[in-house]
Amino acid sequence: MPGGLEEGERSQEERVRVEHKADKEDQLVEVTRRQLDALFHYSVTGDSAYLLALQRPLMAAQDEDGDTGLHLAVLHNQQDALMSLTQVVSALPGEEVLNMRNHLYQTPLHLAVITQQKEAVEALLLAGADPTLTDRHGNTVLHLAAQQEGGSMVGFLLRRRELRELLQCCNSAGMCAIHLAVLANQLSSLRELLDGGADVEAQERSCGRAALHLATEMDNVSLAGCLLLEGNAMVDCCTFNGSTPLHVAVGRGSIKLTALLMAAGADPQRENFEPLFFREEMEEEDEEVSCNEEDEGYIPGTTPLSMATNPQVLELLKGKEYEPTSPHHIFIPPQGDLASLDMEVKQAVCSAVESEGCWENLAHSLGLGILNMAFRVSPSPTKTLLDSYEVSGGTVMDLLAALRSVGGCKALSILEEALCCTQEPSGEPPHTQAVELKVDVRIDSGVCDSGVELSTA
Template structure:
């Protein structure tokens, strides 16, 4: 393959190369926003008075209909959302204890966040345990398609990850296989943000190391090459990652080493990739350009310029 062809094919791989910056790694921009500034200043005193009126019963009780469960801020937050956001632990626990198996625990604000999502965002694993034990559903997704576990993997929160994968794990396999609205599952997110311990834990828990993200068909190994993360490449290969896996465009992880600086990654993948898959695939766009040039030459063969 001559240098022109390598350059030409590399140009057509640009869409494969937006992963050097984690901010550009999804089909859609994602934002994790807990709504901390959702209240006007005058609301704080009123909310505090409402919290004070709650019974601080430390024992779980069957849920009942309470007026405070119906109240919402302009962002759709309940009192429980607000207690978690502002880290009012005692109030949050009191409300959880009065809401065992109550659908109230899965109430979503305008960003589709449940109390479980907010407990991860605010790094409160003790509340995660309480919420899960009280019946909060770990499968509910926010407006980006993220479960609480997706967010823990994105943040690299070991403590929240530990709770979410050890308390009431009957839905864990389903959550691990579920992509968010950007096409990334938990393993993809942990790989994108370089959390090697989470990557290893996810694979031990049953995450598919060769699962393809839904945007371009990259596996975690493709993402590791995109990020030029040698340690992650080695870890994934040791855990059974398929070096011959193809993206939807027909690229192996080795193909993604072209034009990138880390020679060790390139060397390692070259040695492991099947010989017939080492050459860059022919570009359909290049062929279509040639056809279009040929058509143009036929179309304008009889053009007259300057009487000639």
């Protein structure tokens, strides 16, 4: 009997193995059939989604950075692959592959906004991606778009009315999208946010600053003007300690922002909740005031007028009109008389100097030796030298003195002869004045006319 039992058990195990092998073969046949069907459908339609559908169990796989296939398709700007993947992923029951985050806590939608791929954003939203999810800094897609140049992504997102609720969302730093647009100095994004219905009075959570406070802190007249004129921002909006943007502008000594806020109607007498002096100090300074005449429970705060230290800011607070001064000064080049020299004489001087090869010494004598490298690559170094000297306000007398310092050359005699032919009415030739001039020519002196130290190597 024991032998019969063992034989029966072995036969039972054998039957199980056979059945298990048959099941595997059936599964393999089924998988092969599905792959063939997918291949045939792809061959007929050209739709890669038929091929990807077989890879559904792998859609949630992540690489070493935590990126899924969707992340990678966005990062590498593969629009066709992204469209096919979204079709397959959106059909997966119970799988949140669309909203999976990588190791930086970014979803594929975050990456699409960061890389400013509008087609990818549209495809992911249509497939059901969640725009309210945040990255590791608590930023939604609207926070990310607000910090980008151009503002086109902000407008693109806010065309969907369901995304406008993101305007009030705060990130981990307590800031809304409008605050980030100001901090990033993105005027276009700010305008798109205002057009989309952003609350211009929204306060960030750390100390209650509105967007106008932030623009004032950055001394940004353009953003502050946009908030006041296009956003109808309250000019005296307060932080948690009662400070207005004018407090900020005065405290920073910003003349332009003070003028802008005063023109918009800011109150220079508005008190915040921070006393300029403590009560003990006030009592010591004003002992004559009776305690019965003052409210012991009231401690006056600081006004912009009381905290002004810049004289110009103080004048603006007292009502003086702002008078802008242009920071740009028109450069008037020095005027010389070299332009009055006859063109034929100039050409003769140029030919003589170049033929004798002394133009480099002449450049140093004229204080333009630092430009010798530029002159050397010119087709006519001497002509370029004299043109530069003329532009810098050179005179005929200084050119004459420089030629004398170079040494006796043909160009000197040509210039002297030309000057003799153009005598003044007094009968005295102009070049005789050159003899009386104190010649202070510095050959390769190391300093050019502009004060730039030259290399004497």
